[in-house]
Amino acid sequence: MHGPVSFEIMAKDLAGRVGRLYTKSGVVETPALFPVVDPRKQEMPTDVIRRYFGQVITNSYFVYRLAGGKPVQVKRLLGWDGVVMTDSGAYQILRYGTVDVDPDEILFYQSQIGSDIGVILDLPFDYEEPYDSAVLKVEETLRRAKRAAAFLDKLNMLVVAPIQGALHTDLLVRSTRELTRLGFHIFAIGSPTTLLEEYRFDLVLNVVAEVKLNMAREAPLHLFGAGHPLILPFAVALGVDLFDSASYILYARDNRIILRNRTLRLEDVKTEHLPCSTRLCDIPVKELKEMPQQERAVLIAEHNLAILREELIEIKQRIYEGTLWEYLEMKARAHPTLYRYLKNLRRYGHILEKFDPETHPEPHGLLFFQDTTPSRPEPARHQMRLVEIEPAAKKAVVLRVDEKPYNRSWQYRLIKNIAENDVHVLFFDPAFGIVPEEVADVYPLSQNDTEGENEEARAYLYEWLEKYDVVFTYNVDIPLVSKKVIRLRSLDDLARYM
DSSP: OOSSOOEEEEEEETTEEEEEEEETTEEEEESEEEEBOOTTOOOSOHHHHHTTOSEEEEEHHHHHHHTTTOOOOHHHHHTOOSEEEEEOSHHHHHHHSOOSSOHHHHHHHHHHTTOSEEEOOOOOOOTTOOHHHHHHHHHHHHHHHHHHHTTGGGOSSEEEEEEOOTTOHHHHHHHHHHHHTTTOSEEEEOOOHHHHHTTOHHHHHHHHHHHHHHSOTTSOEEETTOOOTTTHHHHHHTTOOEEEEOHHHHHHHTTEEEOSSOEEEGGGOOSSSOSSOSGGGGSOHHHHHHSOHHHHHHHHHHHHHHHHHHHHHHHHHHHHHTOHHHHHHHHHTTOHHHHHHHHTGGGGHHHHHHHSOSOOSSOOOEEEETTTGGGSHHHHHHHHHHTTOOOSSSEEEEEOOSSSSGGGSHHHHHHHHHHTTSEEEEEEETTTEEEEGGGTTSTTTTSEEEESOOHHHHHHHHHHHTTOSEEEEESSOOOOSSSOEEEOSSGGGGGGGO
């Protein structure tokens, strides 16, 4: 990476993190969203945006066209004194096929107009792009990136390298690995707009996971065009640090009101007030419907900004608590694609296990649910640890108890009083499966509540019990076929076999 380190991580949970991105105009706390501001037409007063966000993004190509290619001060143009990120005009390529500006020229132009974070001019494409043309666009984007990397030190801003490939995994991986080696300050995932508009959150998140797996671990990651509370926590959980979106104003023009778990059309509201607590929600719905469209759009846009800010604050707090997964559980029920993705996230379980911290400064009890437990990193991590544990005896007692930590229960004390060290005590946990007595009080084995049973953990239990000559069971059903299993009606019966 060129220049001094510009990103500092303060807290982590799953692959998500709270961080500080240092720019020449100030610090951006991540995860952060950059509201899109159009330099040609500012429908939303910048002082209103400033109430909720300290950073914005604008289109340097529009500025370039407005100024006839002459350098102007972008902050003065926008009436903004915070951090400014500028895009390069690539979205216009996606919509119209081309822009009349040289890639090197527009990158230097962003630095000249005072941008804090600039983006190279890539060649984006949507997820329906045929493979042959996608290859050409990825290769051209990489060529442009290599040219830009040669003069990063000459630019007075952080520079973003967009990663292309969309749903073509091999191209996505190649693009990620090649760009990572070039030393850009920030990386971004391009072209998800169409998928987001169609609520194909699962496909977008698959792309995020593939990128995160193949990029430089310490670098910030940006997801273009993501601006709805439904996808933000999932993207953060997979490692996205930065977002940008015009959703707040685009939705407002269409009388769409962003809520934390859905989008509500004003014409569908039947209650006297909106079901929220922003300034907009104090206004009677009847009065909102009778307002002039422009006045109403500004009010709804401010509300949408407030909700997006609220969502990001919630995500940050969850990361500090170490309860981001529990938050995903709640959000996943808001849309089928998110729920399906959370259940199948085990496909990328190695990513979460790799990035997720094993503990937190102030650990909280975890909540496990039967349908999503196999996707969580904690059970997989526990099974990896079991490889390092050897049976402490030839005989094992497997039991299920309610008290935690398990090795402080009266049942455990009674077993030890009867058999001392002649048996290895194993507890059955519905989320983690087998829990040997030696690790029963290790976090989070004794700091969790579980609904339902993890069938994968039970299957691993059967494999683990093959290590013993005799297995005693109490208060748990373990139908082993090829093993000598003795079911104890009472723990006192254990004395007969010692």
